[in-house]
Structures are given as structure tokens and as C-alpha cells.
Amino acid sequence: MPTEHPTSPVRATLASIDSFCRAVFMAAGADEATSDGATRAMMHGTRLGIDSHGVRLLPHYVKGLIEGRINPQPKVALSSAFGAVGVLDADNGHGGLATFVAMDHAIELADRHGIGAVAIRNSSHFGPAGAYALQAAGQGFIGFAFCNSDSFVRLHDGAMRFHGTNPIACAVPVENGNPWLFDMATSAVPYNRVQLYRSLGKSLPAGTASDSRGYDTTDPDEANMLAPLGGEFGFKGAGLAGISEILSAVLTGMKLSFDIAPMPGPDFSTPRGLGAFVLAMKPEAFLDKHQFDAAMTRYLETLRNSPARDDLNVMAPGDREWKVAEDREKNGVELDPATAQSFAALAARYALQPPFNP
């Protein structure tokens, strides 16, 4: 198949993108579990409109699998257990695979003990943290997911890339509705916002990035590091990043952010030694499920109907994402040019049908 270089907007259905990703992973030598975990993680991003952590990552992951950063045939297994806690060794496999397995185990522990937590070792980039929190909520459990990542974000008053974007994700089941789903980087904005604004030549929002001396800048070309959430109160965002750092790197015995090799390379052959952390809680261990459900429903109804400024609507965490998901499930998704191009290249390389061919 000749290499296509699409220049006009390219659309594809979620299902065809999903199949394509799986086929590419298998063709690249990943085992089925890796193909499944990595694809599910990316598809959470693409389905819900968190495109920075969606299928644009496919070529990145393939490169890692081929060159050695990610183990394509990992033996993911519990390395230790204590009561309601476990430690999972990802064997340098894909972070999506490892974290879905870890959350499955946390759910199992929570079912038995009311609460369960799993520390993940020897893992790699896990994509959108919300995918794992959502996995818990989808089974009726409250879920949390944390990770750290290569340094990008300064500390409050700092002038060094110290923490990663270190997300915190939490999802809560809602009866007869989409879960409450919260997934935030502890920096003010994620790094791809800077990249995007750079490519668009747009000014960054104030208080989101700093130059190499730690001075805030709105010029995306001057931006060297991200600012922690909070602006003047950035000690709050830095503290929240610290929670993710401590749970994901200290409690797991894995690399602190400032020790992690850069995600974009150039080294794609060395495992990055990432940790992560997931936690699940069973509502029924605390109170009657009907009471829990009724309270969540009332909380969300009151929230969504509460007075807003101007003509705006107040949204609950996840509401924006569910809307995007509904649209993309129905209408497919428009792939950005870079992703469409990399899909075409991967399709050519592995003699596969890209998902956007009519």
C-alpha cells in the first residue's frame, strides 16, 4: 500500500481506530494483553476528547515497544501483598496494561476489605489517569489513580523543572448515569497546551508557564517549564503534585520525576522505571448503597441546576467528556494531521488498512 499523506481533515469511527491500534500493536510484536491494555488506555482519551492522551500516542508507544523502552511481552504480576494492599510488577510493560491489571486487583481487594490499594512498579507511561479511576466506577467502586512523570513543572517560587504533570484522577459511580469523573494534571495546564499554543502562535494564559529563570511568561516560545496549579497559590498545586509524587514514586520505590528520562527521547531503548498508584473503595462498606446513590444523584442534580454566571452552565467533573464521547460514538472523530499521517505510515509499514480509508 503506498504511503498516504492526507492533508484534508480525516475522520474515522472509534471502532475502526480501536481495531487499527490493536492490529498495529500485534504487528509490532506486542502480546495480546499489551495490545489490549494500551489500546483501551488510548481509546479512553480519544473517546472522551482527552486527545493529548489519546491515539496520537500510538506511534510513540510502537517506537517504545520496538526499540526496547517498553517490554512487548511482559510478565505482569503481583510481587507482594499485605492485607488490603498489593504491589504489582509491570516488568517494564505498557503502563496501560499494568494499571488496568492493578486496578482490577484494587477492586478485588476493595470488594473483600472495603478498600484496596496497589502500588505499581517498573511500569511506563499509562496515558490518561482517568481511565483507571473510571474502570473502578464502572464496577460500582470509587477509584483513584496517580502517577508521576518526567519533570516539567516548577515548584512554587521554583526555577527548576521538578515534578511531572503528576495527575490526580478520581471517579465515583452514579446510578443510572455517567460516573463523576475527575482527571487533572497538578500543573495549571498540561504540557501539550504549550506545544499547541506554540504551533498556533498564541499567547499562553497567565500563570501557566515560566521561562528558565522561573519567571512566568505567556510567550510559548519562552516557556521552559510549567507552573503548578494555583498561580499566586501555586504552593497548593505543588503540594498536590507532591501527593502524586509520593504515592507514585516514593511508596513504589520507583523514580522521582527529576530522575526520569525524558518521554520524547532520544532514548527509546531503556525502560523508564515509572511507578503509579491506584486505590479503590466499596461504597457499600460504608453505608447502604441506595443511600449513597441517592446522595450522589441529589448532589449532581443540584450542581448541574445551580445558578451560573452569565449564560453559562455549571458542569460536574466528566460532563464535558461524556458529551464528547456521545458525539464521537455517533459521528466518529476527526484525527489531527500529525496523527493521521502517523497512522498512514504505520498502516503502510504493517500492511494494514488505516482506519480512515473509505
Place this chain on the structure above:
Amino acid sequence: MPTEHPTSPVRATLASIDSFCRAVFMAAGADEATSDGATRAMMHGTRLGIDSHGVRLLPHYVKGLIEGRINPQPKVALSSAFGAVGVLDADNGHGGLATFVAMDHAIELADRHGIGAVAIRNSSHFGPAGAYALQAAGQGFIGFAFCNSDSFVRLHDGAMRFHGTNPIACAVPVENGNPWLFDMATSAVPYNRVQLYRSLGKSLPAGTASDSRGYDTTDPDEANMLAPLGGEFGFKGAGLAGISEILSAVLTGMKLSFDIAPMPGPDFSTPRGLGAFVLAMKPEAFLDKHQFDAAMTRYLETLRNSPARDDLNVMAPGDREWKVAEDREKNGVELDPATAQSFAALAARYALQPPFNP
């Protein structure tokens, strides 16, 4: 003893303030457990310089104990248990008493199961959330504490007081050092900041408060509600407030913030039906303690020595508080005029020696 009305700065030692508070509580009819729990909670605030949640609350708590909002002789007990989880009924007693008991239990659960969580029901204002996280860290456990409170904080794009200041606190033990201690309201600033700036006639920082239509204002006299942490990214602060709300009110079966009677009254006779939530984790359940300690030490050393902007110093969560504690342990604390006056009045009422008499 005649009522004193001190107008010049009044200083007292921490020990004398502590004794005074306990004596006042006992004289007001509280049992010893209440006197102990409430005093310890306030003293955490006063010792560490979190004065908004320190001993300035003594008259407030006494009023609640006398008029019926707070049960002065509560039977605080576990109402249910499941695995590594418990539910504690505070019997409308003081939130400090209840939450210290709850964290004791969470620590016990974590010692046995690796992790433990306790939902607190029928409680009241618990003061500084960090006190309970610190209790865990002081015993070698990672601790978290959450609560919700009467509505003050709008949602992102909202025009209604929806959440309380809904804090998140986390503390992590550090070998041969003060714990890492993080305690933040999920609003940009706590409410007392508005009150303070109002009394000083100062402009508020941008993005911290809104008028009754939800428009941000820097005029403390116009401020009707607080803004969630994050400014333009206030959906993050609102989501974090949601975590505290869900754990503290939904999971406990207690009142959502918009249902909670106002803290300043006028009703001081009705129990407020607050919930709260504490969690503890045992590091040794996850990895070798020496490895954990070494990583925390390295993390903090790197952080504190990292490059800063201008002549500033980068601080870890808690560093500011430990400095204040050191100073106040040595030099005592200056009581603000209102607190000094209320102490004098309480001393007179109960025929006690106020802590600042030479």
C-alpha cells in the same frame, strides 16, 4: 476576677494556652475526652500558625457546647466495620475528638491491613484537617483527612455558594525530620482571608472571591462567595472540592455543604450533622521502610535545595508551619485582640486565670 480588656499585644506560652483551653472546656461542662480532643485540634492550628483554625475558636466551641450544637458528653463509637474500613458515630460531639478517635482507628486498620479508612458521622467542626493527617505521620503512617463544610465556595462558572472550603490534608512521615505536611482548602483562599482583608480595607487577590452574581471581585465588601482554586482553571479546584464533598458527605451519609447550617449561627442549639473522612497507609506494607525513608529524604533535600526565582527559597509543604512552631514553642504566641478579649471574658466567667496574666 474583673474582666480585662487588653488592648496592647498579648503574649502567652503554648503550654499556658493549652491548659487554659482544657480548663475552660471542663468548666463549661465538656467531658475530658472532648476537652482533650478540641484543645489538641485548636493547638495544632495555633502552634503551627494556622491561626484561623487555632484557639480563636475557643469561644465558638464553648458556645456550641453550652447551647446544644455540640454534645459535651458524647459516646463516640464505631457504628460499623467492614474489613479495613470503619464508620464512626461522633454522637454530635466535637469534631476534634471524633476525628482523632477515627484516625486512631484508621491507623490501627492500616497496621493490620496496610491501609485503613474511617468515615465519620454525626460530627461537628473539626478545625485544621492537617492535625489528623499529622497524627498518622507522627506514628509512621501516611495520613489523609477530608471534610466538607457550610457552603461558601462557588463552582467553576457558578453563581451560588455550593461547596464548603472543603480541605484536603495529607501528611507523610520523614525519618529524622518533621513530616511532609500538606493542608489546603480547595477554595483559592480560606474565608477568613476575606474577613481579614475586609477589616484591613485591603483589596483581595484576583480570582479568589466573587460577588453574588458570580463575578470575580477584589473588593472584600462585595465578596459574597469564594472562588475555587485555579482561577481560569477553577474547574480543578471545584473538582478537588468535590472529592472532599463526596468522601465527607456522600460516603458518610451526612449533609452536603449546601444543606449545612451556617457555622457562625444564629443557630447554636442544633447539631450540624457533619461528616468527615480519614485514611491511613502503612509504608512498610508496600516496600522496605529504609527505602521509603531514603526516598522521602532525597526527595525533600532535592526540593529544598532546588533553584528558586530571585532570592526566594523553595519550601516543602509544612516547612513554613514547622518554622512557626519552633518560634512559638520558644517565644510563645501573640494573641490577636479579639481572641485575647474572648479569653479574658471566659476566664472571668469560669473564674480561671487567663493564659496571658504575668
